[in-house]
Amino acid sequence: MARITLFGATGTLGAHVLREALHRGHQVTAVVRDPAKLADSAADVVRGDVLDPHSVADAAAGQDVVISAVGPGAGDPEVLVTAVKSLIGGVCTLGPEPLRPRVITLGGAGSLRTPAGPLVRDQAGAPEALRALMNAHGEALDFLRTVPVEEVRWSCLSPAAQIVPGERTGTYRLALDDLIVDEDGRSRISAEDLAVALLDEVEREAHPGRRFTVGY
Ligand SMILES: NC(=O)c1ccc[n+]([C@@H]2O[C@H](COP(=O)([O-])OP(=O)(O)OC[C@H]3O[C@@H](n4cnc5c(N)ncnc54)[C@H](OP(=O)(O)O)[C@@H]3O)[C@@H](O)[C@H]2O)c1
Numbered sequence: 545m546a547r548i549t550l551f552g553a554t555g556t557l558g559a560h561v562l563r564e565a566l567h568r569g570h571q572v573t574a575v576v577r578d579p580a581k582l583a584d585s586a587a588d589v590v591r592g593d594v595l596d597p598h599s600v601a602d603a604a605a606g607q608d609v610v611i612s613a614v615g616p617g618a619g620d621p622e623v624l625v626t627a628v629k630s631l632i633g634g635v636c637t638l639g640p641e642p643l644r645p646r647v648i649t650l651g652g653a654g655s656l657r658t659p660a661g662p663l664v665r666d667q668a669g670a671p672e673a674l675r676a677l678m679n680a681h682g683e684a685l686d687f688l689r690t691v692p693v694e695e696v697r698w699s700c701l702s703p704a705a706q707i708v709p710g711e712r713t714g715t716y717r718l719a720l721d722d723l724i725v726d727e728d729g730r731s732r733i734s735a736e737d738l739a740v741a742l743l744d745e746v747e748r749e750a751h752p753g754r755r756f757t758v759g760y
Contacts (some may be wrong), residue, residue, distance in 0.1 A: 602633025654678025
């Protein structure tokens with residue numbers, strides 16, 4: 545059983561992560577801006593803000609892992625960069641390992657390499673509306689890669705290109721920086737299986753100091 549602090553539990557993907565973590569018997573503290581949104585949750589729910597390193601440190605103290613499934617919603621995607629810097633800054637105030645929890649973030653698919661060569665965000669036809677989001681996720685990952693794993697045991701999970709309505713199959717493939725595509729050339733994962741992969745990383749720590757991706 546891991547002690548997990550989860551930011552973004554009220555979001556689309558964070559809700560699946562919360563469900564999967566509770567299903568596996570982990571002890572979850574969900575940090576939300578409005579606790580009323582998770583009034584009926586089996587998790588411990590506390591008020592906090594991922595953009596405030598003090599808030600991160602308060603929520604991360606004594607925990608094994610801090611997960612961030614935060615997203616900008618309709619706001620400025622650059623908030624993703626501020627968030628990851630705040631997460632790392634916050635846990636770094638907690639003293640050396642083992643006092644510092646691990647940090648696992650949900651990233652984007654834009655910085656993954658396509659089978660044809662270019663990154664997802666650079667390929668012809670990449671959606672212009674998502675460009676700022678993809679760039680912000682890329683910048684957040686670039687920052688994480690400057691953080692020595694000896695200082696913070698971080699990992700970043702980039703989903704497949706498409707989150708599809710689906711089910712929890714419990715089966716997926718893993719890669720590092722290469723987009724995973726199926727035999728039809730589609731890059732897909734369900735939100736349920738994305739959550740499975742994320743909790744598998746919590747339990748196995750297979751990618752310390754790495755970005756990795758999942759897909760069918
Ligand atoms: N959905 C997809 O297809 C997809 C695909 C690939 C990657 N991703 C990435 O995965 C992440 C999650 O995506 P999503 O679709 O689940 O996002 P979402 O539904 O928009 O949820 C965003 C979450 O972030 C929280 N949040 C925002 N700012 C916060 C702050 N300052 N402090 C604490 N919590 C904060 C929100 O909490 P409130 O309830 O307080 O607003 C909400 O729980 C995003 O970074 C997204 O880009 C998503």
